Amino acid sequence: MFSPAVLLQILFALSLLATTSALAREITLKNESWIIAFDSQSGALTRLESKSPPWTIEGNPKLGASFWMNAQSPDGQQDNIVLGLKQRPVEVKKLSPHQLRLQWQNLVTEGGETLPITLTATVSLTNDTLSFGTSVANDSLLLVSAVEFPCIGDLKPPTAGAPLWAHHTFYGDLKRDDLSKTCTIMSRQSLFCLIQSANEGIYVEMGDPTQPYLLNFVFEHHGSAGSSANPARLEFQTTHYAYVHPHTSAQLAPVVMRGYMGDFHAGLDCYKAWRSIWYKEPHIPDWARDVHSWTMIRMTTPEQDYGLPYRNFVQYGREWADNGVRAVQVVGWNIGGQDADDPSQDTDPGLGTWQQWHDAIAQVQSMGVKVILFAKLNWADLTTSWYSNELYKYQCTAPDGTRYGQGGYAYVTPTQLAGIGLHRRAVMDFQDPAYREVAEKEFQKILALGSEGWLWDEICHHSDTLYSWAPDHGYTPPGYVYGGDMPLSEALRAAADKVSPDFIFAGEGPQDWLMQYYPVSETGLTSVPFNQYLDTTNSIVLAGVSGFDDREALNLILMDRYVIQYEPYFYKGHITDFPMTLAYGKKIDDLRRRYKAYLWDAQFRDTLGAAVTADGTFRYSIFDSTTGKRAVVVVNTDSKAISATVTLPHAGSLVVATPDDPDARSTTGAIQIPARCAAVVMEQ
Amino acid sequence: MRYSRLHAEGPNRFNAIFVLAIMAVSCPLYGSDITLQDNALSISFDSDSGALTRFENKNPHWVIERRPEFGVSFRLYAPLPTRRYNPVFGQKQHVADIKKVSDNEICMRWDNLVSENGGVLPMSFAADVTLTNGVLTFGSTLKNDSDLTVETVEYPYFGDLNPPSGDSSLTAYTMTKGALKPDELYPHFHNEKGYWGVTWPTKMLEPQNSHFCAIQAPDMRLNIAAEADYRVQYIFEQHPGVISGVTALVPPEDEISGIPVHLEFRVCHFVFAGPHSTTTLAPVILKRYQGDWHAGQDSPASN
Numbered sequence: 011m012f013s014p015a016v017l018l019q020i021l022f023a024l025s026l027l028a029t030t031s032a033l034a035r036e037i038t039l040k041n042e043s044w045i046i047a048f049d050s051q052s053g054a055l056t057r058l059e060s061k062s063p064p065w066t067i068e069g070n071p072k073l074g075a076s077f078w079m080n081a082q083s084p085d086g087q088q089d090n091i092v093l094g095l096k097q098r099p100v101e102v103k104k105l106s107p108h109q110l111r112l113q114w115q116n117l118v119t120e121g122g123e124t125l126p127i128t129l130t131a132t133v134s135l136t137n138d139t140l141s142f143g144t145s146v147a148n149d150s151l152l153l154v155s156a157v158e159f160p161c162i163g164d165l166k167p168p169t170a171g172a173p174l175w176a177h178h179t180f181y182g183d184l185k186r187d188d189l190s191k192t193c194t195i196m197s198r199q200s201l202f203c204l205i206q207s208a209n210e211g212i213y214v215e216m217g218d219p220t221q222p223y224l225l226n227f228v229f230e231h232h233g234s235a236g237s238s239a240n241p242a243r244l245e246f247q248t249t250h251y252a253y254v255h256p257h258t259s260a261q262l263a264p265v266v267m268r269g270y271m272g273d274f275h276a277g278l279d280c281y282k283a284w285r286s287i288w289y290k291e292p293h294i295p296d297w298a299r300d301v302h303s304w305t306m307i308r309m310t311t312p313e314q315d316y317g318l319p320y321r322n323f324v325q326y327g328r329e330w331a332d333n334g335v336r337a338v339q340v341v342g343w344n345i346g347g348q349d350a351d352d353p354s355q356d357t358d359p360g361l362g363t364w365q366q367w368h369d370a371i372a373q374v375q376s377m378g379v380k381v382i383l384f385a386k387l388n389w390a391d392l393t394t395s396w397y398s399n400e401l402y403k404y405q406c407t408a409p410d411g412t413r414y415g416q417g418g419y420a421y422v423t424p425t426q427l428a429g430i431g432l433h434r435r436a437v438m439d440f441q442d443p444a445y446r447e448v449a450e451k452e453f454q455k456i457l458a459l460g461s462e463g464w465l466w467d468e469i470c471h472h473s474d475t476l477y478s479w480a481p482d483h484g485y486t487p488p489g490y491v492y493g494g495d496m497p498l499s500e501a502l503r504a505a506a507d508k509v510s511p512d513f514i515f516a517g518e519g520p521q522d523w524l525m526q527y528y529p530v531s532e533t534g535l536t537s538v539p540f541n542q543y544l545d546t547t548n549s550i551v552l553a554g555v556s557g558f559d560d561r562e563a564l565n566l567i568l569m570d571r572y573v574i575q576y577e578p579y580f581y582k583g584h585i586t587d588f589p590m591t592l593a594y595g596k597k598i599d600d601l602r603r604r605y606k607a608y609l610w611d612a613q614f615r616d617t618l619g620a621a622v623t624a625d626g627t628f629r630y631s632i633f634d635s636t637t638g639k640r641a642v643v644v645v646n647t648d649s650k651a652i653s654a655t656v657t658l659p660h661a662g663s664l665v666v667a668t669p670d671d672p673d674a675r676s677t678t679g680a681i682q683i684p685a686r687c688a689a690v691v692m693e694q
Numbered sequence: 695m696r697y698s699r700l701h702a703e704g705p706n707r708f709n710a711i712f713v714l715a716i717m718a719v720s721c722p723l724y725g726s727d728i729t730l731q732d733n734a735l736s737i738s739f740d741s742d743s744g745a746l747t748r749f750e751n752k753n754p755h756w757v758i759e760r761r762p763e764f765g766v767s768f769r770l771y772a773p774l775p776t777r778r779y780n781p782v783f784g785q786k787q788h789v790a791d792i793k794k795v796s797d798n799e800i801c802m803r804w805d806n807l808v809s810e811n812g813g814v815l816p817m818s819f820a821a822d823v824t825l826t827n828g829v830l831t832f833g834s835t836l837k838n839d840s841d842l843t844v845e846t847v848e849y850p851y852f853g854d855l856n857p858p859s860g861d862s863s864l865t866a867y868t869m870t871k872g873a874l875k876p877d878e879l880y881p882h883f884h885n886e887k888g889y890w891g892v893t894w895p896t897k898m899l900e901p902q903n904s905h906f907c908a909i910q911a912p913d914m915r916l917n918i919a920a921e922a923d924y925r926v927q928y929i930f931e932q933h934p935g936v937i938s939g940v941t942a943l944v945p946p947e948d949e950i951s952g953i954p955v956h957l958e959f960r961v962c963h964f965v966f967a968g969p970h971s972t973t974t975l976a977p978v979i980l981k982r983y984q985g986d987w988h989a990g991q992d993s994p995a996s997n
Contacts, residue, residue, distance in 0.1 A: 308890075311891070312778075313778045313779045314777045314778045314779045315779040316779070341890075348890065349890075360777075419888060419890060419891060420887070420888060420891045421890070421891040422779065422891060422892075423771050423773075423778065423779065423781075423845070423846070424771065424845070424846040424848070424898075424927070424929070424962050424964070425771065425845045425846060425964070426891070427887055427891055427892070427896075427898060428898065428900075428925065428927060428962075428964065430964075535940075554939075555939065556889070556935060556939050557935060557936050557937050557938035557939045557940070557941075558934060558935050558936070558937060558945065558950045558951060558953070559937045559938065559945075559950065559951075560937070560938040560939060560940070561938065562938040562939075562940035562941055563938055563939050563940050566940065579893045579894070579934070579935065580885075580889040580890070580892060580893055580894075580935075581890075582893045583893075587934070587951075587953070588935075588951060589951050590950075590951055
């Protein structure tokens, strides 16, 4: 009847019809930045495209995914899994050209039970922002522990074979995550992740900076190459550990996506823009805003060496003052020494009396050196009677009632250094108001000593504890322990403000949101100076220097605008023990004072805004001053002298200065830098 | 100024000067050397302190322990009931008896050990060093008549371990997960312990499923093995530190800013010797091989 050619045309027409039919089942939102589509039958996300940058992130409808949920039995012992693709949405509705709503009700578990739980998702496009809002109405007797939404079933790179990796921030750094393996990024460290390719990326954000619960950014490899039924693919989803209790409803944190052209800097700019909405700049005393340096000293350890009694502190203070050091972080001043007897902030009789310590602090501060007392409130030392008699009540526990712990740290003697006899600690529950009262009371002891600040070491983590199931902690468990960080910090700040708003808060690598309370962050040198890039002049980031002629570390400190923290003998010595390091550090700070507008009061731009070439290895950074004049710091990391050329677009006349030769000389941008040296090229 | 003695207790120079003053008035710091040697090795001990003051490999010539002023005899820790920090520094002890009992054997004994915070302790430590056909054996016995437990004894103790030359290299090897794991000692020395817990860059190497630590120079290797039924660690400590925390380069000269540069190496025995006990420590056998780390792998002393 039909010729082969006609048959082919009919088949082609039928296939088109079938395709059109399939597309007809998609509900699509689009604007100038995004196209996103959902299957009307399943609610699966079937298509996700960024227009700028051009990137088909999800383009395979067959691998589309909707959501995943776990509804646990009240005792946490039994999981009831709900697979989104096995549910039929009751609604997939376009509310406006840029917003749609999906809803699933009466969810059927893998065990066949129907649960009176409703999941509602709202997807919105606003300019270049794609956001996913989710709410859970849990009318069941179960605890909705986790919800995965949105889910991208087949995350693709922008072009076939293009590299793909992720970034997240932690400890004042920008970490790089290998996506060739399964990878999880946790919101306890970073409120965002960047899905990065060679020249473009996708910024993904947990759109709530208050740490309401843990959200994981999860990259998982599934399937196998060559399998049509189960092809190899990279899935990406955000997992909300929201713990929605029986007969309650919860609005989950929005998940926000933005595309960007460029490298991680452009991704960080997305975060920076959002952060500017909610971030409250903390008060920083004038002395800390100026160019200055710190040092660090330890008094004793759990091994009771009592290396620096209180009465000898003033002698050290004179050395610091004589050498222009502005602040000293004092470790191991409190009872038991560094990492023992936490959270007690009593003084240690082995070091002297309370009065001796109080007076020594006052004397050293009268010389112009601010005393910053190191402390930890996260833990309770298991060896103390205080723990046995009281503090155990406030510890975090697992669903089975067992205690969460932290392993302690090793000091001084071969026995401890081999890991024997460490002071192990319980993890205190910051969600427990009763424990927060204990912590506040201990903090009052620090204030009473009259120091001008404190440094909370290990503020950046709670060991392996995420949630506590301890009963009688003033909330219905489980409680997200990181959620207690800010309420406690706020209470401590309020207590300090009663003494002095200038009492400075420092922390060990506090998460970015905690820097609202702890503007001084001790991180050491990082690969990407995250805090400096976000907000240079409101971030005081300390980097320790311990080498005996440590020009390498000091040059990087200059380049990345860290504050020098002198740590001779790993902070057990005198600052005069390493005169070469001290002398070069002074030169660095002198240079910063002399060219303060360029090197201190300017915005740190990392490697953006200038080009540098050289005939050897080097690193560089750019600073933008408030007047628009720029500076480029070039550090020779080679073992020999290098010839470098600095190119600043549309530059005016240039001058160069170095720590060793601080008088500015005019330059074309072509400079010679000796080994172990740095140079600063400044626009006039 | 004998800076090494100052730094025996740590960087607190004021305490150190006090200690040095006490020592200066109470005793001569050094006596004469007592030496064992054969065709391969030469090793010397100070007759007053028992410190290991010099150690040489003869062919090729390698002065392994070079400067007598950094010589150390031993160190032990005996925590007190009220204070855990109670070391006994060999540098502060006088040897009670030291004898070259034969051409290849020296015996030493220290009695009534002076501890840092617990006074004089009724303990004696005896060492027996033999040199036979290029193989050194360090035997030792601790007699603890005190009420304290001696947790660790560090012996033998090389206070100034040197590479064959300033432009040479040193690497330690220990067995980890079935393979020899290298740890560079010179020209780079990376601290491998938590810096909060130590004063100097430190490595505490603990071989798995074997007993030896190899110290490899370009053409020569020392194998040190203690086959013990207790825990043993091989400890390296770079004084006073490195040039830069970024590069981890060791200062190539003998001093930096007037402070001596020296690498300590000691074998740490975790004996936990109880009160009123006598403990014979596992002998430490030191053997040298010419060549790279493959050399001597079939030797009993190498594993």
